[in-house]
Amino acid sequence: MTAAYVALEGGHVLEGRGRAPGTAHGELVFTTAYTGYEESLTDPSYEEQVLTFSYPLIGNYGVREERFEDDRVHPRAVLAKELTADVVDWLDSEGVPAIDHLDTREVVTDIRDGGAMKCGIAVGEDVTQEDALDELAACKSMSEHTDIGTQVSVDEPIVHGADNDGPDVALVDCGAKGSIVDSLLDRDATVHVLPYDVAAADVDALDPDVLFISNGPGDPANYEDAISLVQAFVEETPVAGICLGQQIVAEALGGTTTKMTFGHRGVNQPVLDLESGQVVMTTQNHGYTVDDPGDHLEITQVNVNDDTPEGLDGIQHDIITRQYHPEANPGPEDTLDFFDDVLAMAETHATTAVPADD
Ligand SMILES: NC(=O)CC[C@H](N)C(=O)O
Structure with missing residues (x-):
């Protein structure tokens, strides 16, 4: 044997x-x-x-x-x-x-x-x-993998749905699940999948309608380029994030993250939406969590089991993030409307943006 x-x-x-x-x-x-x-x-x-x-x-x-x-x-x-x-x-x-x-x-x-x-x-x-x-x-330890993004990200930008009519999404690939790209394409977005350490100038050149930070492995504090990117774009461009993406957005805007004891990994994690009072079942896979969202983000959803933040909104800026995986795969599809909300935010921005002076 x-x-x-x-x-x-x-x-x-x-x-x-x-x-x-x-x-x-x-x-x-x-x-x-x-x-x-x-x-x-x-x-x-x-x-x-x-x-x-x-x-x-x-x-x-x-x-x-x-x-x-x-x-x-x-x-x-x-x-x-x-x-x-x-x-x-x-x-x-x-x-x-x-x-x-x-x-x-x-x-x-x-x-x-x-x-x-x-x-x-x-x-x-x-x-x-x-x-x-x-x-x-x-x-x-996970936090000692300081450049883990390089193991999971694309090397070069890839465009999906170039002919789609919906918003242009700059998806910073820190280890993105394919279902996140698919969920955006299903809603007619054009998705620019970008390396985890993409330069701000390269994102700027795309003039995206939303900057979207993906899920990914490891300690959010190690994703310094993505943290700087959020800081560089948040005044002008809507920002979204899933899982690691939520953690990176919090780190970028004065919040803090912490390592959990054993994390949340499963397909039946209950999440309470604080505004609607509704509980949804979610798919989760994370070992870190937002500890303090800081002064620029408010907690909109919490985990029913341990009260950790599951959703954040920008207070002064257009930002929506989720700690769980709204794209499901595996797991319940209760939360797919997150992608509708992100693209609605992007579209509002696209139609109300003031053109830059020549
Ligand atoms: N699924 C994810 O994006 C994981 C986020 C982060 N690496 C954590 O373990 O908390």
Whole structure:
């Protein structure tokens, strides 16, 4: 049998069944999602993390490319109670180690008690516990990945929907899920997908109707270029953000962010809209949160479980952000109207903007 070890921060080593070989390390996190494993495994926000599925059976409806959010698997390794052969074959072909027959209740309890932690993975015929411990020793914390954007962003700008009639969206790609682009295209927008460190002059040249900061992995404080971009454009251009995007907008406007103990990852996170009093079910995948929105943003939505900010609006500026994933995929589609609100904001700006003097 193929040996499989997970070395947890603190030195405790778990043993499971090796399904896809390899060694890896990353921050150990869990998702409670009971569906959407293809979308989660291709979500760039999972870069440099090891993903534990708490739902016991993963892979029961196969693997289909049309459900992918990106062109590769992003978690460094995958842990589960039971993985089907379809998922194992896929992970194997991508070189991503996979382990099952783990007591994932124990793994999740460890993460809930100890917080998201570093881990080392070793799977293979000849691997030992020492190999997993060596991987653990090589593991950095998420905030130490100071240039993680380069691993998940486009290298060059890409335009989608150039002939569309809707607003021009400058989407700063910090690891954008494909569904965010699709949600904007579905609403007739032209989407300019831009590198995470795009220069302000290049955004200016596009004269976008909205600056949209995507989701993405890691510590928002490390995205200095995107933070500066928001500061440079917020007076003149509407701003939107999803997940990491909300955190970057808060950082840019005098707010603060903080690392959560074990984050929110799942497809049934309840969110309360403070104005309407309505609760919606949302998809989430984040380990950081806005701590203090600062003086320029107001909290419009909160997480029912722990009161963390889930939506922000600009007080003086046109800004809308969400901490959850309104594009769903996986998860409930209760919140797709976020994209209508963003594009309405962009259109209002486009029709009321005062032309610059020659
Ligand atoms: N999905 C995301 O955009 C994740 C945001 C950020 N990297 C976090 O973990 O909080």
